[in-house]
Amino acid sequence: MKKQTAGRNNLGEFAPQFAALNDDTLFGEVWSREDALSAHDRSMITVASLMTQGVPQLEDHLKMAKQNGVTKDEIVEIITHLAFYTGWPKAWSAFNMAKEIFND
Structure with missing residues (x-):
């Protein structure tokens, strides 16, 4: 799966923590658990x-x-x-x- 950057691209300056959670946690960690x-x-x-x-x-x-x-x-x-x-x-x-x- 390609790296998600929508959070940072759309909200990075306005809500950087939310953007990081979106890109790194939701899409980076949860979506990448394809073994599950x-x-x-x-x-x-x-x-x-x-x-x-x-x-x-x-x-x-x-x-x-x-x-x-x-x-x-x-x-x-x-x-x-x-x-x-x-x-x-x-x-x-x-x-x-x-x-x-x-x-x-």
Whole structure:
């Protein structure tokens, strides 16, 4: 997995400790433990969690999921399944994002 720098790039000067925790701890330590859980599986879990919350970070994590080998069919199944638990409008929003990302 490539080194994450989004925290420092976006918040480094404003919130340096948060940026360091994002880049070094969350992505540097937790996401890199592929012997415990693959990046593919972490992406599917993260996409599911973000979809339930309806937060804008879902788009970036859908892109990351694709890079981590999550397929269009897997994303479609995740969103369809969660539509019944998290809400139809969130599913529509997630599908619109996923359609752009996975149909290129």
